[in-house]
């Protein structure tokens with residue numbers, strides 16, 4: 001195994017080719033090669049990166065190396081501005097560059113996938129894989145007691161991915177978490193208890209090394225010596241190769257080396273597995289002739305299978321990065337390490353501490369708590385807002401392709417029914433407040449009704465796809481955002497435990513009150529983002545009659561020997577940061593593929 005050479009791979013045949021050595025691709029590669037008779041080639045566009053920025057918890061979210069240079073098209077409902085699409089381009093994919101927050105959605109979020117017609121994909125079907133993928137370590141006893149940190153360690157197993165709650169925690173967490181606990185909202189334990197209300201969350205940090213644990217160190221490095229496992233890095237997959245004959249079947253891929261632009265093909269005796277992520281898997285399918293026929297025709301690509309699901313149903317969470325200026329913060333606090341007022345000597349000492357014995361502030365990521373709230377917990381107007389959803393003409397707030405395709409519309413309406421249930425339910429979250437020990441007071445919309453699209457660049461199809469999230473096309477999403485912001489404001493300005501900080505809202509600014517004012521000012525200030533780096537849904541796991549792309553065994557409809565295992569299959573985005581879900585999905589997918 002280990003870093004296979006392009007020249008020696010060209011022309012060869014493996015049982016499985018996995019396109020994309022990111023989070024999901026590496027999980028599947030590990031599990032498939034447990035059987036020594038099965039050969040696997042992973043092809044990854046990025047390289048292996050062991051720089052400190054990929055390892056030290058301190059760099060979470062402030063490391064912008066290893067990003068694909070990809071920007072969205074103008075967002076039509078967000079002042080026609082453009083945003084970075086946020087995709088990892090490195091062995092390990094998003095798991096190497098993400099914010100390390102590790103949390104699950106509630107069981108209702110996964111049950112929705114099953115309700116949408118995919119047996120086995122509800123919470124019951126996924127639960128054991130959450131456990132199988134992970135290993136958990138709590139913080140030191142002293143930290144646990146000092147901050148009253150709770151968790152349910154039984155939800156983890158002895159899996160490859162090491163997650164932990166760091167022992168280094170800031171003193172101000174006490175009052176900031178305390179202020180949330182003082183609200184009339186539920187508190188739960190991270191684990192299999194419903195992660196609703198407030199709860200503590202681990203990070204993807206290996207407690208034994210205090211380094212980021214990502215898909216490569218967890219799932220590839222320990223098994224890289226397997227002779228049946230091959231990783232080809234720095235290589236771009238350009239197209240899927242299909243066998244001729246009456247039944248369309250994938251038999252390999254065409255690829256280009258990023259080093260010298262050498263091109264070649266490799267073949268799969270059993271299957272091609274797409275794991276190129278929420279943005280590039282739908283792109284590759286379309287480049288290969290699988291997608292909506294009008295999109296393919298516009299780019300002059302011959303249609304192998306007309307599949308309108310590809311590039312539809314694109315989802316993400318929307319984040320508004322509210323901030324408070326705090327006075328009287330305890331020393332130390334995270335503002336001393338990150339942002340515009342860094343205390344250089346403190347940060348230098350933190351770096352030395354980390355280097356010397358893996359202690360101190362650099363062992364802390366960006367936070368270990370969150371509130372994921374049912375709509376009624378942050379809005380007294382939740383019932384009225386929800387009632388507006390069913391009164392809407394859905395086509396008024398969807399991309400035009402939904403008007404021309406009955407299956408897509410039917411699928412959206414099935415999702416809408418579930419979303420309405422979730423908006424009214426105690427058992428599903430509609431909004432998130434990450435809880436961090438400083439004045440960063442982000443709000444994030446968890447159950448968007450708007451749907452994005454991803455299409456080929458018609459004049460240059462192999463260039464980046466045209467990504468339009470259509471965020472806030474549906475006015476209800478804007479209302480939910482407004483309610484989230486107003487609750488957050490009341491919380492920060494009125495909760496007694498927060499008053500010692502004399503919090504002053506800097507962005508968007510307390511003078512902006514109505515939904516429209518908050519929305520417009522946040523875009524102008526550059527603090528509202530249509531993506532939370534959770535691109536998903538554009539090759540949905542749903543019946544084809546509901547506008548789906550893959551069946552419950554993750555096979556692409558109408559194509560033999562072609563599966564998808566990555567975030568593009570999520571039919572409805574769960575109220576959670578995505579990585580815990582993706583590790584579980586990939587573990588489950590591996591079992592399904594092994595059973596073929």
Ligand SMILES: Cc1cc2nc3c(=O)[nH]c(=O)nc-3n(C[C@H](O)[C@H](O)[C@H](O)COP(=O)(O)OP(=O)(O)OC[C@H]3O[C@@H](n4cnc5c(N)ncnc54)[C@H](O)[C@@H]3O)c2cc1C
Nearest residue numbers: 020022023024045093094098099101237277567577578579
């Ligand atoms: C900046 C950022 C912050 C995030 N923060 C968090 C967080 O704090 N908590 C959390 O839970 N989740 C977070 N996420 C989300 C999480 O990391 C992703 O959901 C997850 O990595 C998706 O896994 P995947 O397997 O679908 O795709 P990826 O992990 O993105 O893997 C896809 C891989 O395919 C490769 N690839 C793409 N196209 C090709 C091609 N044509 N040929 C060859 N290779 C290709 C890519 O280089 C990549 O390595 C974050 C994501 C990002 C980007």
